[in-house]
Amino acid sequence: MDITELIESMRSTSVILSVNFVYSASVTALPWLGFPLISPMYRWLLNWILTQASKSIEMEAFFLNTIIRKNSQAGDYIDAIRAKNSLPPSTTPEEYKKYEQAEIDAFNSFVRVTL
DSSP states (O other): OOHHHHHHHHHHHHHHHHHHHHHHHHHHHOGGGGSTTHHHHHHHHHHHHHHHHHTSHHHHHHHHHHHHHHHHHHHHHHHHHHHHHTOOTTOOHHHHHHHHHHHHHHHHHHHOOOO
């Protein structure tokens, strides 16, 4: 999968999640939007608006930045795991704890959602 496919996948997933979130929140606030005749049209309108918004250059840059940043952080986490797992049996508990903390820090960096 190349970077453009990853960006497209991330864009389409974000549109699906955004449509579901906005639809649920608005139907909770305005129940008539969930009526059988209105609901499909409202979902279509939300999907169209959010799809157009997701194709803006700012959103494309956001998706690209996220993919690059998370890919780098995943590599750092894998490297930390490999470093800890390659320690010799004669490693002191303090040294093992240092590598374990590096693994935990890399994991936290990888899973943390930041803007």
